[in-house]
Amino acid sequence: MNAFLLSVHVLAAILAIGPVAVAASMFPSAARLASDDPKKAATVQILHRTTRVYAVLGALVPVFGLATGARIGVLGNAWLIVSLVLTVAAAGILVGVVLPGQKRIVDALGSDRPAPVRLAMPTGIFNLLWAAVVVLMIYRPGSTTGVGL
Template sequence: MEPFLLTGHVLAGILFLGPMAVTTSLFPRLAAVVADAATERDGERSAAPAQLLHRITRKHGVLTPAAPVIGLALAGAQDRRSEVQIVAAMDLTAAAGGLAALRTMPGQQESLQTPVDSARLTWRTRILALAPVIGGLFTLVNVRRRGHR
């Protein structure tokens, strides 16, 4: 059972978390393109790439909790749920997931609905800039976990 859970945990992280982290990181740059596209008349710029990134972020974000859930089941199967590194990994994962769900995804949606010119990107840019924090938290989970086996 443990090899199955470990494989599921790793695959969920790669297939769901990885794309969400990448699209979340790429979105802020394209938010300015969306803003400029609203004022472009020749049609060279398009909001479609930013909309695609938001869709990927949203859909993969729904599936991403599979990785920590399977990881928690694996920790239970190995009787390691109370170890400090497991508890820290779960806390960091919850923080990153909370930032993504409560700040980044709504910020992306608002940026797509009400674009402003790229010179005046306001608090939305700061919220969207949380992407590196989210990626850093998930990286810290993996580095922390690998260093204490």
């Protein structure tokens, strides 16, 4: 059961967080191009929808992560607690800054006053937080399972 939960957790991370990271990273430059060429607005809309839909699916990642952690008895380990804090921070940036910013930009496409595109930095921070979580999940400092480096 542990291997199954861990497999689902890793697959959810790859299949849900990966598309969010890519679509959110592509959005700022696509939005700038769409502000100059209205024919490119569909790309921006698709990137926003991809970010939004996969962000919802990304909620499965910590759910299966917590289930896995509970099964193998590591919920109190520092590396897992730090990972959870970083996950909450990444989710906060995504839900509180990136998605609303994308929505404002999508809503402003084609209007007389396009919204400024200022999402590269929060998107980069979101991606760096997830990269740190991945490193913690692999390295697991202080882990007693013997899987760390």
